[in-house]
Amino acid sequence: MQIRVFLFVPCYIDQFFPNVAESTLRILKHLGCEVIFPEDQTCCGQPAYNSGYFEEARLMAMHEVNAFLRFKSSIEGKNIEFDVQRDYIVGPSGSCVAMMRNFYPALLSDDSQFADTIGKFTSRTFEFTEFINRVIKVDNFRGRMNAVVSYHDSCHSLRELGLREEARNILKRIDGLKLVELPYSDVCCGFGGTFAVKFPEISTAMADEKLKHLDSTRADILVSGDMSCLMHLQGRAKRIGMSQRFAHISEIMSESIK
Amino acid sequence: MKDSREKIFAAIRHGLRESKKFVAIRNDRSPLKRILNGGFASLFEKFNSELKSLGGEAVVFDDEKDASKFISGHAGERLFVYDEALSGHEHLIDEVSVPVSMSSNFNFGYDKRDAAVFDSALSSCIACIAETGTVVTSNNMRLPAALATKLFVIAESRSLIPSLDDLFKDEYKDFKGSNLFLISGPSRTADIEKELVTGVHGPKEVYVIFINKNE
Amino acid sequence: MALGSKHFKELYKREFENDQLRGNLKKATIQAVDKREESFAEVDFPFLQDQAKKIKQESISHLNEYLSRFDDMAQRNGCKLFYAQSPDEAKDYVLEVARKFDAKTIVKSKSMVTEEIELVPFLGEHGIDAVETDLGEYIVQLAHEKPSHITTPAIHKSRREIAELFHEKIGSELNSDPKFLTAEARKVLREKFLGAEVGISGANFLIAETGDVVVVENEGNARLSTSSVKAHVVVTGIEKVIPKFSDLRIFMRVLGRSSTGQKLTSYISIIRGPRTKTEKDGPEEVHIVLLDNGRSGLLGTEYQDVLHCIRCGACLNVCPIYRNIGGHAYGSVYPGPIGSLVTPLFYGLETARDLPFASTLCGNCAEVCPVGIEIHHHLLSLRHEMILAKKPWMERLIFRNFRKVMLRPRRYEFMGKVVRLFSMANFLKPFMKKWTAYREIPERPPSSFREIYRNNK
Numbered sequence: 001m002q003i004r005v006f007l008f009v010p011c012y013i014d015q016f017f018p019n020v021a022e023s024t025l026r027i028l029k030h031l032g033c034e035v036i037f038p039e040d041q042t043c044c045g046q047p048a049y050n051s052g053y054f055e056e057a058r059l060m061a062m063h064e065v066n067a068f069l070r071f072k073s074s075i076e077g078k079n080i081e082f083d084v085q086r087d088y089i090v091g092p093s094g095s096c097v098a099m100m101r102n103f104y105p106a107l108l109s110d111d112s113q114f115a116d117t118i119g120k121f122t123s124r125t126f127e128f129t130e131f132i133n134r135v136i137k138v139d140n141f142r143g144r145m146n147a148v149v150s151y152h153d154s155c156h157s158l159r160e161l162g163l164r165e166e167a168r169n170i171l172k173r174i175d176g177l178k179l180v181e182l183p184y185s186d187v188c189c190g191f192g193g194t195f196a197v198k199f200p201e202i203s204t205a206m207a208d209e210k211l212k213h214l215d216s217t218r219a220d221i222l223v224s225g226d227m228s229c230l231m232h233l234q235g236r237a238k239r240i241g242m243s244q245r246f247a248h249i250s251e252i253m254s255e256s257i258k
Numbered sequence: 259m260k261d262s263r264e265k266i267f268a269a270i271r272h273g274l275r276e277s278k279k280f281v282a283i284r285n286d287r288s289p290l291k292r293i294l295n296g297g298f299a300s301l302f303e304k305f306n307s308e309l310k311s312l313g314g315e316a317v318v319f320d321d322e323k324d325a326s327k328f329i330s331g332h333a334g335e336r337l338f339v340y341d342e343a344l345s346g347h348e349h350l351i352d353e354v355s356v357p358v359s360m361s362s363n364f365n366f367g368y369d370k371r372d373a374a375v376f377d378s379a380l381s382s383c384i385a386c387i388a389e390t391g392t393v394v395t396s397n398n399m400r401l402p403a404a405l406a407t408k409l410f411v412i413a414e415s416r417s418l419i420p421s422l423d424d425l426f427k428d429e430y431k432d433f434k435g436s437n438l439f440l441i442s443g444p445s446r447t448a449d450i451e452k453e454l455v456t457g458v459h460g461p462k463e464v465y466v467i468f469i470n471k472n473e
Numbered sequence: 474m475a476l477g478s479k480h481f482k483e484l485y486k487r488e489f490e491n492d493q494l495r496g497n498l499k500k501a502t503i504q505a506v507d508k509r510e511e512s513f514a515e516v517d518f519p520f521l522q523d524q525a526k527k528i529k530q531e532s533i534s535h536l537n538e539y540l541s542r543f544d545d546m547a548q549r550n551g552c553k554l555f556y557a558q559s560p561d562e563a564k565d566y567v568l569e570v571a572r573k574f575d576a577k578t579i580v581k582s583k584s585m586v587t588e589e590i591e592l593v594p595f596l597g598e599h600g601i602d603a604v605e606t607d608l609g610e611y612i613v614q615l616a617h618e619k620p621s622h623i624t625t626p627a628i629h630k631s632r633r634e635i636a637e638l639f640h641e642k643i644g645s646e647l648n649s650d651p652k653f654l655t656a657e658a659r660k661v662l663r664e665k666f667l668g669a670e671v672g673i674s675g676a677n678f679l680i681a682e683t684g685d686v687v688v689v690e691n692e693g694n695a696r697l698s699t700s701s702v703k704a705h706v707v708v709t710g711i712e713k714v715i716p717k718f719s720d721l722r723i724f725m726r727v728l729g730r731s732s733t734g735q736k737l738t739s740y741i742s743i744i745r746g747p748r749t750k751t752e753k754d755g756p757e758e759v760h761i762v763l764l765d766n767g768r769s770g771l772l773g774t775e776y777q778d779v780l781h782c783i784r785c786g787a788c789l790n791v792c793p794i795y796r797n798i799g800g801h802a803y804g805s806v807y808p809g810p811i812g813s814l815v816t817p818l819f820y821g822l823e824t825a826r827d828l829p830f831a832s833t834l835c836g837n838c839a840e841v842c843p844v845g846i847e848i849h850h851h852l853l854s855l856r857h858e859m860i861l862a863k864k865p866w867m868e869r870l871i872f873r874n875f876r877k878v879m880l881r882p883r884r885y886e887f888m889g890k891v892v893r894l895f896s897m898a899n900f901l902k903p904f905m906k907k908w909t910a911y912r913e914i915p916e917r918p919p920s921s922f923r924e925i926y927r928n929n930k
Contacts, residue, residue: 235912
């Protein structure tokens with residue numbers, strides 16, 4: 001039976017990095033999935049949550065869960081509803097998926113309407129690289145690209161979701177791609193959401209440290225599963241005149257199969 | 259004061275009234291990835307390697323006379339000897355040529371400065387721990403060993419135990435004396451720009467001497 | 474004592490600008506992290522962390538029982554116990570003991586709690602010279618500064634600065650070799666040890682089963698401070714109790730490694746009581762001052778596990794924020810990640826409003842914490858509590874509107890288009906300035922993903 005994926009597109013990717021969502025969609029389709037994009041989704045609520053506005057985040061979380069679990073639409077004449085037994089929710093962001101999987105349960109635990117569904121929601125929700133490794137099986141992917149890259153693990157991916165090998169397994173499937181590990185790869189890049197604008201000097205110093213390590217690898221591209229980190233690092237890199245490219249792993253995968 | 263004690267306990271009880279009570283199931287297994295065992299020879303090798311990496315030194319002698327020569331060769335200008343150190347090793351300081359004072363010559367109430375004149379001290383120990391190069395002491399006079407620059411510790415081969423798991427047991431829990439003092443190599447600090455300096459307030463040189471009597 | 478944290482927003486900028494401080498900190502913390510990792514290679518850290526966490530959970534969830542047991546045993550061993558709800562009570566008692574022994578000089582080894590209650594200045598006001606004998610603490614004492622790190626208090630000072638300090642204060646020749654400076658401190662402090670009547674220490678652990686006080690150190694100053702005196706006063710927190718003697722096999726394996734990458738510190742004193750009748754020296758009296766000062770208030774709350782902390786400093790060493798600003802920026806005795814919890818929790822939210830936000834919530838602290846405190850999750854909860862207590866009106870407005878927009882997909886799409894098509898910088902100016910001062914903003918794509926998706930359907 002064909003794997004059916006409900007694509008979760010984080011708000012900032014939807015609005016500012018649509019190519020990441022496009023690449024994600026493309027790869028999932030390439031790997032044989034049926035992909036549906038529920039248009040009611042907006043934002044996972046993390047910006048509000050991380051700033052301490054739990055009530056605002058709760059409302060957004062409920063909306064977001066419903067956008068998937070209550071999805072009902074007619075696509076090409078067929079009635080489609082989210083089926084918790086077979087459907088998956090996949091998103092190209094470790095940070096947002098961590099919000100959903102690890103923090104939604106506590107956030108929504110008081111609400112009787114959600115007590116039941118939240119477990120179902122989290123059990124079907126995956127981060128992109130995680131999904132490819134655990135559900136699709138990474139050996140089904142093969143690509144080709146001549147490049148030297150390094151990989152940045154976002155703190156949420158690493159510590160909230162426990163992901164590390166998944167992205168690397170994927171990159172290994174791209175012939176011609178050489179991966180050089182970043183020194184001190186487990187140190188935060190300094191984005192941290194509103195932290196980046198609340199404590200910009202420190203945020204920037206942390207970016208500079210990360211970029212210094214990137215330089216030392218001599219990689220042309222810094223790849224990550226989190227566009228939020230990349231947005232911050234890329235923004236700083238451009239300001240200080242670095243020429244490396246910053247790309248989401250889905251983009252690299254998409255380019256490697258062209 | 260009694261009032262504060264009551265208030266604090268009341269505050270604690272109040273805080274915990276609805277709290278989940280937790281009982282830890284202690285897993286007895288050793289946290290060491292490689293378990294230390296074997297006879298004296300292999301434990302000594304580990305002990306010595308640890309102590310060396312800390313800047314100390316461990317030696318084995320079959321003969322008290324050789325041990326005595328060693329002490330003589332490394333001792334400073336004045337040696338303080340804890341009487342217990344000679345128990346079972348009457349000839350341990352025979353070869354020592356520098357002035358020696360025995361702990362039995364001191365009584366409670368002695369002038370602290372009289373303990374500060376010794377640059378070397380010879381102590382016994384109740385255990386040595388191979389895992390960490392540690393000696394466990396329980397002396398009836400603390401200052402000479404704490405103030406000396408060179409510390410000699412005399413140990414029996416049977417006092418060498420494999421690990422901290424072997425020390426923190428009932429056998430050692432009921433020690434006599436006011437304290438147990440664990441020494442792992444020379445005193446040290448890195449408080450200035452993280453640069454390591456040994457010989458701060460406690461001894462700078464630590465020698466652990468095993469007498470391997472054929473028992 | 475914690476009031477400095479109110480000024481975090483000013484303090485951190487000033488500290489951040491200090492290049493020498495940042496250089497020292499970076500070198501020191503990276504070294505500590507590398508050494509920590511190296512030292513944990515031969516032991517099973519997850520096992521130790523799990524056991525340590527569980528033992529502390531047992532201890533804290535039964536605190537009244539274990540503290541009571543410790544009390545019984547310690548008294549049986551001949552110690553005198555004193556309970557202090559507040560810093561003042563603790564200070565008054567220590568002064569009383571000092572006066573009983575007519576102490577003019579007191580020697581003191583490292584104790585966070587004594588800094589928390591500001592004991593040394595208090596004793597000074599009463600004519601007692603309490604000398605810090607830990608080298609780093611001695612240095613900051615001479616400099617009339619506060620420590621900037623839990624285990625390496627003078628990390629912010631260069632050797633040159635220390636040389637000049639010693640030259641000025643104790644008449645040493647101007648020589649910045651750490652060996653020389655250490656020897657100078659040794660000379661001065663030896664005199665203090667030999668002349669002191671009372672010694673003060675902290676406690677790393679209090680063992681309920683035996684009534685023992687455990688003190689770890691590297692220099693030998695704690696041994697001397699607690700041995701060369703007539704009275705030894707332990708000043709510590711009520712949460713330091715652990716159930717059993719054998720539990721030390723777990724804690725001793727994580728404390729040194731987490732703190733400085735050592736298997737064990739050079740010295741561990743397991744103190745059972747005052748000198749026995751057959752001992753020729755050692756204190757005649759041992760007093761144990763147990764301080765509450767806000768600790769019991771954490772019991773029964775979600776922050777109860779903050780009381781598990783063994784003050785190893787590992788969280789400080791891995792925190793990239795701490796690495797960039799140092800301890801003084803936190804304006805509190807307890808800096809870094811654990812300090813950002815302890816300061817508002819012990820002293821009140823209003824004392825440290827900014828601290829929980831000075832973090833990216835990366836979680837590195839929780840990962841290395843030997844007793845498994847989920848520091849980053851607690852920081853997040855504290856953020857929520859801060860917002861409940863006092864909402865900055867503009868931010869509140871922004872998030873309310875953010876939510877309103879996000880609950881209506883059409884409105885969200887519209888706002889997204891507005892932000893993309895019109896200049897982002899103008900629209901979100903207050904935030905943008907702080908971004909654009911250091912970073913470029915991403916290029917604005919003409920269409921959102923959902924627009925592209927719709928067009929392709």
